[in-house]
Amino acid sequence: MRFRILGPLEVATDHDEGATPQALKLRSLLATLCVHADRVVSTQRLINALWGGAPPRTASTALQVYISKLRRHFGNLGVGSSIIATQSPGYVLRLKHHSLDLRQFDSTVLQAREAVIASLPHEAAQLLSEAIQLWNGPALADVRATPTLNGYARQLEERRNATYEQRLELELGLGRHGELIGELYGLVHDHPMWENLHAYLMIALYRSGRIRECLRAYSNIRQALVEEIGVEPCALLRNLHHAVLSREARLDDPSQSLLTSSPSDPVGRQADRAALRHATR
Incomplete structure (x- = not known):
């Protein structure tokens, strides 16, 4: 079986036959188990994922019913109901030989980090591109009805x-x-308030000799920030704008990391932060 959560929840057999449960509660339950694949998810956490802060009095019983339905669903597909095991204090999705796009994403990003450490930036960039291509829209796009899943x-x-x-x-x-x-x-265009993207665009335009467009890119993000939320661009953008106006030589040097304090391992540092968020959620 192949499970996907980097986009709408999708389940497919090894023969590319769709096997995604139709009922929203079953999809929400399965999505939560996928996020924590091969780790026990407590009954209370599953209840929060399904009903938010106002579960019905029968939530525990209803959860057991949904677990049984999911097991039956996979049993009918020939996978075996044991893919969802009961383990105190809740349940666990055991992937074994099944695939999950989130796991592939994390593995590919880790390979990219190792490529950077090995001074293989071309390979690292390609691996990161492959990791991004695993995404098929907003994560859990069709099951974000509760604060937990969101x-x-x-x-x-x-x-x-x-x-x-x-x-x-x-x-x-x-x-x-x-x-x-x-x-x-x-x-x-898709992320108009993501300031770092505007900074990368400014750098790419400047190094391509498109100075007017570079300055316009700064003007656009500044105008959006001031008009929509009443703040000036961050210091990084302001400093970059000043560097462009001054035609600082460092802007033309690809070895200069203009958005990070330590250019030696951009993948490792950001991967560490992502891994920390993942481990502590």
Whole structure:
């Protein structure tokens, strides 16, 4: 079986036959188990994921019913009901030989970190690109009805965002600024308040000799921030803007990490933060 949660919840057999449960409660339950795959999820956490802060008095019984239905669902697919095991204080999804896109994402990002450590930036950038391509929209897109599930989804998306920045940092360091401009314009359109993306766009435009567009990119994010939330751009953007106006030589040097304090391991540092968020949720 193949499980996907980096987008809408999807389950497919090894023969690419759709096997996603139809009922929202079953999908929400399965999504929560997938987020914590091979780890025990307590009964209380599952109840919170299914009903939020106002569960019915019969929530424990209803949860047992939903677990039974999920087991029957997988049993009918020939997987075996043991894929969902009872283990105090709750239940655990045992993946064994089954695949999960989140696990593949984490593994690919880890490989990228190892490639950076081994001074293989081209390979690292390619691996990060492959990790991002595993995403098929917002995480848990069809099951974010409760604060718990929405919180899980936001944590996953933060890890995707960190991966985006890691890849952009590496690509700029490899001198691929011209190739990134189109992608960056699309990203800032989709994420108009994500300041670092605007900074990457400014750098890519500047290094491509498109100074007017670079300055316009700063003007656009500044205007959006001031008009919509009443704040000036962050210090990083302001300093970058000043550097562009001064035509500082460091802007043309791909080895200069203009958005991080330590350019030696951008993947490792951000991966560490993502792993910490993942471990403590």
